[in-house]
Amino acid sequence: MLLPNAWDHASAAALHRRGFPAVGTTSLGIAAAAGLPDGSGAARGETLELGRGLARLPVPVSVDVEGGFSDDPAEVAALGAELARAGVAGVNVEDGRGDGTLTDPALHAAKVTALKEAAPYLFVNARTDTHWLGTDPTTAGALRKCTAYVRAGADGVFVPGLVAADEIAALAGELGTTPLNVLYSPAHHTWDALTASGAARVSLGSLLYRAALGRAVELACAIAGPDGPADGTQEGGAVPPYAEVEALHGDFGFGP
Template sequence: MTGTAAAARLRELHHNRKPGEALVLPGAWDPAAARAFAQAGFTALATPSAGVAASLGYADGECPADEMFAAVARIVRAVGIPVSADIERGYGLPPSEIAERLRDAGAVGCNLEDSVDGELVAAGEQAEFLAAVREALGDGPDGPFLNARVDVHLRGSEKPLEEALARGRAYVAAGADGVYPIGAPLNDLAVLARELPVPVNGLARFADGGPSVAELAAAGCARVTFGGGLAEHAYKGVREMAAELHR
């Protein structure tokens, strides 16, 4: 599912949700996984950069842009539901090319993070970058959903909640449709969800004791994703199968 109708549908799915209810977007790392999630009844997907990189034989953060966008395109073609793409911080591409490549791949949303090589980008610089991407993507009810990742809880900050709020507000003012404070604890997510005027994305930890979908939704997250966790869980199963076969 591509084009303006898919973009409008993805936007619609983020809003008008009941309290304590979140849009759950499984992270499909290849077309077979995407079909499995779609057949299970999920209404949209979010590709994980780490999972896609692993499927292509790369470490997280080392997949070339051409291969990442080609993989996203294959995932989009495999399903009839909207797909949002995790594209790290855009691979150094100018905003116009980021928008063009997303359109060519058929993705109707994207994540853009605010750190590079483990270091936070200055908030003002990131806001300007997001504004340029927003302009290139187009705005309005059928524009692609721009999800702005906030990495302060990952990268270290003396006052992570305060900085996440400041960055979140700046990114929303720049045109972000959602804010993704990755790694934020539930208490901080609850504050961010209450204070920011856009859907807040919580990261669910699959099968490792972290926040569950239900806990994140109860904290006010309107959107829940899994990062590369679902792919890693699947590959763990493959490794266990391989060890069993090799006995």
């Protein structure tokens, strides 16, 4: 299943109207739209508000809650229960931290368990950033984390940054019936290759948000013409990278 990720009501509703059977949210899109850093826990309020609103759509909605916005499993569970009461179908909770390290596996597992106990019908997708942060970018390293989170109650696991088809297939095989979620990477993947690899869910992450942002700036500059503010525009439909968009909350510029 392809899971497109929205950043506000309009983007989610537009994706639903085009026929996507489920919609996720992007933490970067939510945070950047509010002028906040991603992965820092700063966008808890915005994430909760959007999740409540999107739950009214007639499709399952999965909300990216970063690391749960707390290291207290009880607080993470309370957030999950509130989203579940609103009608959210699932959450994605990650073990990556803003400082580039991983949360202790036992603590992250405790968050997963607390979420499932507080909201048994909430689909908990446990994300490990072994590959995304490069802390242990091996199939064995990802499997250790995924196995621990599945034992804690996770319904699915997510390994962004895992791009090699053979590694995806190997991890999916080791996980058996537990769905493996991977992040689509235009530089590495085709849809056909991913579906053949055994990935059960493919997330688009912040790609749509970044593409929309880049295209908006590009279009404005094109309309302004040669005498307009051309410096720093994206050319040829280029999608600004994650780091460039993430930096916007502390900057006034866009582009190099």
